[in-house]
Amino acid sequence: MISYERGADGIVVLTIDDPVQHANTMNDRYVNAMTATMDRLEAERDNVTGVIVTSAKSTFFAGGDLPLMSRATREDAPRLAALLTTIKRDLRRLETYGRPVVAAINGAALGGGLEIALACHYRIALDTPDTRIGFPEVTLGLLPGAGGVTRTVRMLGLAPALTTWLLTGRRLRPADAVAAGLIDELVPPTEATHPAPQPTAAQPTAAHATAAQLIAAQPTAAQPTAAQPTAALPTAAQPTAALPTAAHVTAAHVTSSQLPSTPPRTTPPSTLTESTLTESTRQHEPAAPPSGDQPTSTPPSTLRPSTLTGSTLTGSTRAESTRQYEPASPRSDAQPHSTTASTLTPSTLTRSTLTRSTLTRSTLSGSTSAESTRQGAAATGPFGERRPVAAALSGTGADELRERAGRIDTGLMGRARAWIVANPDAAQPWDRDGYRMPGGTPASPKLAAQLPAFAATLRKQLKGCRLPAPEAILATAVEGAQVDFETAQTIETRHLITLLTGQIAKNMIGALFSDLRAVNGGLARPQVPVRAAVKVAVLGAGMMGAGIAYACARAGLDVVVKDVSLDAARRAVASGEPSVLARITPTASLDDLAGADVVIEAVFEDADLKKSVFADVLPVVAPDALLASNTSTLPITDLASGVDRPADFIGMHFFSPVGKMPLLEIVAGARTGDEAIARAFDLGRRIGKTPIVVNDGRGFFTSRVIGKFVDEALLMLAAGVPAPMVEQAALQAGYPTGPLALADEVSIALLQRIHRASGVQGPSKDLVDFMVDEHGRPGRAVGRGFYAYAESRRTGLWTGLAELATRPGREVPFEDLQERFLFSEAIDARKCLAEGVLRTAEDGNVGSILGIGFPAWTGGVLRYATQHRDFAGRARQLADRYGDRFAVA
Numbered sequence: 001m002i003s004y005e006r007g008a009d010g011i012v013v014l015t016i017d018d019p020v021q022h023a024n025t026m027n028d029r030y031v032n033a034m035t036a037t038m039d040r041l042e043a044e045r046d047n048v049t050g051v052i053v054t055s056a057k058s059t060f061f062a063g064g065d066l067p068l069m070s071r072a073t074r075e076d077a078p079r080l081a082a083l084l085t086t087i088k089r090d091l092r093r094l095e096t097y098g099r100p101v102v103a104a105i106n107g108a109a110l111g112g113g114l115e116i117a118l119a120c121h122y123r124i125a126l127d128t129p130d131t132r133i134g135f136p137e138v139t140l141g142l143l144p145g146a147g148g149v150t151r152t153v154r155m156l157g158l159a160p161a162l163t164t165w166l167l168t169g170r171r172l173r174p175a176d177a178v179a180a181g182l183i184d185e186l187v188p189p190t191e192a193t194h195p196a197p198q199p200t201a202a203q204p205t206a207a208h209a210t211a212a213q214l215i216a217a218q219p220t221a222a223q224p225t226a227a228q229p230t231a232a233l234p235t236a237a238q239p240t241a242a243l244p245t246a247a248h249v250t251a252a253h254v255t256s257s258q259l260p261s262t263p264p265r266t267t268p269p270s271t272l273t274e275s276t277l278t279e280s281t282r283q284h285e286p287a288a289p290p291s292g293d294q295p296t297s298t299p300p301s302t303l304r305p306s307t308l309t310g311s312t313l314t315g316s317t318r319a320e321s322t323r324q325y326e327p328a329s330p331r332s333d334a335q336p337h338s339t340t341a342s343t344l345t346p347s348t349l350t351r352s353t354l355t356r357s358t359l360t361r362s363t364l365s366g367s368t369s370a371e372s373t374r375q376g377a378a379a380t381g382p383f384g385e386r387r388p389v390a391a392a393l394s395g396t397g398a399d400e401l402r403e404r405a406g407r408i409d410t411g412l413m414g415r416a417r418a419w420i421v422a423n424p425d426a427a428q429p430w431d432r433d434g435y436r437m438p439g440g441t442p443a444s445p446k447l448a449a450q451l452p453a454f455a456a457t458l459r460k461q462l463k464g465c466r467l468p469a470p471e472a473i474l475a476t477a478v479e480g481a482q483v484d485f486e487t488a489q490t491i492e493t494r495h496l497i498t499l500l501t502g503q504i505a506k507n508m509i510g511a512l513f514s515d516l517r518a519v520n521g522g523l524a525r526p527q528v529p530v531r532a533a534v535k536v537a538v539l540g541a542g543m544m545g546a547g548i549a550y551a552c553a554r555a556g557l558d559v560v561v562k563d564v565s566l567d568a569a570r571r572a573v574a575s576g577e578p579s580v581l582a583r584i585t586p587t588a589s590l591d592d593l594a595g596a597d598v599v600i601e602a603v604f605e606d607a608d609l610k611k612s613v614f615a616d617v618l619p620v621v622a623p624d625a626l627l628a629s630n631t632s633t634l635p636i637t638d639l640a641s642g643v644d645r646p647a648d649f650i651g652m653h654f655f656s657p658v659g660k661m662p663l664l665e666i667v668a669g670a671r672t673g674d675e676a677i678a679r680a681f682d683l684g685r686r687i688g689k690t691p692i693v694v695n696d697g698r699g700f701f702t703s704r705v706i707g708k709f710v711d712e713a714l715l716m717l718a719a720g721v722p723a724p725m726v727e728q729a730a731l732q733a734g735y736p737t738g739p740l741a742l743a744d745e746v747s748i749a750l751l752q753r754i755h756r757a758s759g760v761q762g763p764s765k766d767l768v769d770f771m772v773d774e775h776g777r778p779g780r781a782v783g784r785g786f787y788a789y790a791e792s793r794r795t796g797l798w799t800g801l802a803e804l805a806t807r808p809g810r811e812v813p814f815e816d817l818q819e820r821f822l823f824s825e826a827i828d829a830r831k832c833l834a835e836g837v838l839r840t841a842e843d844g845n846v847g848s849i850l851g852i853g854f855p856a857w858t859g860g861v862l863r864y865a866t867q868h869r870d871f872a873g874r875a876r877q878l879a880d881r882y883g884d885r886f887a888v889a
Contacts, residue, residue, distance in 0.1 A: 001033035003056075004040060010049030011417055012041065017056035024057055026087065026112040026146065027065040034090045041097060050420030051097065052413065053120055054104040061113025069142070070509045072500045080500060084493045087146050091119035092489075100426035102416040105183070108132045110171065115146040118155070118182065121426040122419050125174040126412055127186040132171035139169040140512055141469045141505035141857065145496030149476045150488040154430045156181050157439030158447065158481055166473050167458070185419075187411045430485055442482050454478065464732035467857055468504055472496075507859025507867060511849055515842040515860065516690065524693035524839050525681040526674035533557060533683050537596035537621060538572070539613050541586065544630055545602035546572040547658025553583035555687040560585045560592050562617075596621040598683060600652060602630040610634070611642030618643060626679045628652040632703050633754075636669035636696045647673035650680050653700065654689075655851055663851035664689035669696045690850055692843035694832075698758075701832050701844065705861065706742075706852040708824040710751070711764055713739030715882075716817060718763035720809025723786065723801040729817035734855025739821070741794065744785035749778035775800065816881065822864060823878055823886055825854060826871075829861040830888070 003015040014037060016024045024030065041048060055061060072080060094101055103109075103117035105125040114133060117123045125131060135144045135152075143149060144166065152161040164170070164180045177183040420426075429435050440447040458474055459466075472495040480488030499505050534557070538549045541563040549559045549572045561584060563569040569586035585592060593599075599621055603609055610629055618627075627649045629639050640649035651667025664684040668677055677693060684691035694701045709730075716726045717740070727738030743751060752772050755765045771777045777784040777798065786801065787794045829848065832838045845860020858864035865871045871888070878886035 001029045002037045013052045015056050023062035025062050025065050038090050038093045050099050051101045052104050052416045059107035060105045060109040063111030066513045070506050074501045077497050080497050088489050095119045095428050100420045100423050104412050104416045112146050115148040118151040123183050124185045124415050125183045127174045128189050131174050133177035134171035136169045138469050141508040142499050143473045143496050149492050150480050153477050465734045504857045511845045511859040515845045518842045519846045526678050528674050528678050530678045533598045535596045536598045537593040538600050540602040541569045541572040549584050551687045554580045562587050590620050593620045598626045600628045607634050633699050636667045640669045646671040648676050650676045662690050664691040665702050666691050666693045667700050692847040695837050697837050702851045705825050705828050708828045710739050710743050712820050712824045714764035714767050718767045720806030722805040723797045730821050733818040736853040740786035744780040747779040826861050826865045
């Protein structure tokens with residue numbers, strides 16, 4: 001697992017190489033090997049001049065053992081504590097070894113991999129396009145628990161550590177990681193000849209891919225470039241740029257991880273008020289961040305800030321701090337916690353750190369659940385099970401190790417050796433006399449003045465949704481900054497155990513690791529061989545058509561975009577990277593589509609128009625071309641009736657904006673063949689999308705289910721619930737945007753056409769007619785909808801909606817409003833699965849999170865129902881109060 005090679009110069013090279021996995025992970029093999037390695041290092045200390053930690057894989061280290069983590073229960077807490085203590089003890093032994101230690105990072109270092117690197121005195125990274133550095137734990141409901149929080153805070157200070165690294169889940173490019181302060185030096189790719197070695201066991205299948213590898217395969221178009229930063233965050237050079245954070249988060253607050261049946265704890269909007277920070281806090285504007293990758297996001301909604309409650313953290317003693325951090329007990333009730341008004345202005349963090357959408361687009365890497373193992377000594381796993389493990393310092397043959405060491409020892413290793421020679425007395429900053437934390441500790445007057453706003457800012461970023469992982473990270477960072485290093489490590493361990501043994505982390509790991517891995521690995525793809533796409537014809541150069549064309553071209557495909565005129569077609573090449581645009585040919589001529597083996601139609605949502613454009617191109621394109629429609633609602637079986645090859649006709653429903661949204665909904669019509677499904681799936685993966693496969697029906701899966709979300713909001717509004725309560729209930733339940741804002745985006749006029757076409761009657765239809773016919777408010781496109789607009793920006797809810805509010809509407813329990821949204825979608829998703837619209841539950845969970853913004857903390861729309869402590873009973877309550885639509889079998 002960890003090879004040990006000491007050279008004539010006394011420098012020991014530790015090469016991590018899991019013998020049975022494609023990527024290194026923090027599993028029991030690593031734990032046993034690291035302990036044995038440190039024992040040997042300490043025994044040979046007099047002969048060692050320095051240590052280099054590197055990897056024999058194409059990546060450095062992928063992270064934690066997620067399948068193992070997902071099985072943790074409260075009964076496992078003592079064993080988890082012992083395991084984490086061992087991991088931290090050995091990393092602490094490494095950084096206090098008394099010799100310079102360098103991390104030679106030859107690829108992605110995520111989660112636990114970055115924590116290993118932080119235990120080294122110097123970090124040199126290979127500057128390759130695929131290398132990413134970061135802490136994605138927050139995206140799976142966890143926190144960096146192998147010293148990541150403790151070391152990052154001590155290295156950078158509270159504000160930069162939280163806003164750039166710990167709360168965002170961002171995976172930075174190497175250059176951005178240098179700018180953000182955790183990587184010290186880069187080696188250009190030309191200086192390093194480290195290969196991408198093959199796994200030492202059987203080639204991994206899709207089931208053996210880690211989450212980091214799956215996410216890395218997401219569309220490059222969705223990843224901001226260095227010229228496109230998406231948030232304003234403090235840099236390492238600005239440790240005092242205020243993250244108005246919180247001294248008000250304790251271990252008790254993370255117990256929402258034990259509440260699987262209800263939305264995370266929330267606050268009714270009546271307690272939310274606008275207020276401002278003191279002048280001393282307002283002056284600390286966040287600085288522009290080092291550019292780098294951020295997860296994709298959905299349109300944000302506004303939220304008035306409020307604070308979290310809890311005991312104020314002051315300079316407590318070590319003993320007091322230690323006593324506070326026992327794993328919290330689960331709550332027996334499901335009532336929202338009350339909060340107090342906060343003091344926060346948008347200037348402090350509005351452009352930075354965490355949004356709920358970042359929790360759904362990036363995942364923590366982990367090991368596989370079905371690992372192949374080599375024969376070796378049996379070892380005891382962290383939960384007491386017996387496991388075969390490789391010998392601690394083995395994993396490759398001696399000849400192969402020497403060969404690999406020879407290939408690695410170029411630029412990257414040479415720079416590491418040079419640094420060791422130049423810095424024989426290296427030590428961590430916090431282990432040197434006179435160390436002061438950048439930006440000060442919570443005891444310093446300047447930081448203490450800002451500290452009360454930390455929780456309020458976090459709550460603002462989450463739009464009122466109480467997610468346990470961000471709160472636990474904040475608590476760990478603030479509390480750990482007040483105590484010594486070892487106590488801070490203990491605090492970190494206890495908060496992580498609370499998260500690991502809670503339901504919300506299990507939900508998020510289940511959806512964004514297990515389900516995502518299965519979906520991307522081809523769970524719903526027919527097992528038939530098909531050829532790869534070569535030339536794609538896109539019909540329509542509007543926003544969707546242009547986005548689809550760019551995604552295909554960026555993946556290396558030749559693309560022809562046809563529209564009614566050449567000028568219209570040129571919209572597809574109006575902006576973007578020149579090398580990508582060079583692959584796109586705009587045209588108004590059918591002749592330019594000759595030989596295309598994929599046709600993707602993206603014209604106006606009209607069945608007759610779509611049939612017409614397919615009829616025009618069929619004589620020109622390849623005789624067996626895949627015929628795909630980007631429709632979001634029109635039945636594929638009906639559209640396929642307009643072509644003579646219905647087996648080749650399929651729906652490929654992209655989401656807007658195409659460059660950012662990772663989901664692709666593949667829709668099989670009644671006569672669609674398996675080869676067409678497989679070709680569409682492979683094309684989706686090639687352009688970096690996560691493809692779910694569903695069967696035909698109006699609205700398919702995603703549009704049908706999100707329609708329930710909007711319909712429920714209309715029924716609330718029509719029943720007298722104030723519009724702000726409707727929006728806040730959704731936001732505080734974890735949705736990325738409110739339903740009324742979403743209705744404006746979709747178009748209220750479109751909702752009216754759908755109602756009329758389907759014969760809908762009742763309060764929701766009457767409300768839509770009231771908005772469109774009586775008040776001329778059809779949606780955002782014309783600047784008038786449920787919201788008012790100025791220069792295409794929302795300025796607030798339309799004041800006319802206040803007339804609809806009634807006293808009974810104001811008295812509807814806030815928790816009921818939240819669960820009406822969640823249950824309405826979950827019940828319909830269950831019907832989709834029962835009716836065969838959904839082929840797999842995994843597709844439903846992943847599609848609901850990545851495509852239509854179902855709250856990630858639930859683990860997906862179907863998992864929300866299965867993990868609920870009493871879904872049927874609560875559904876009956878909602879049905880009794882609000883109607884039979886909530887009845888379940």
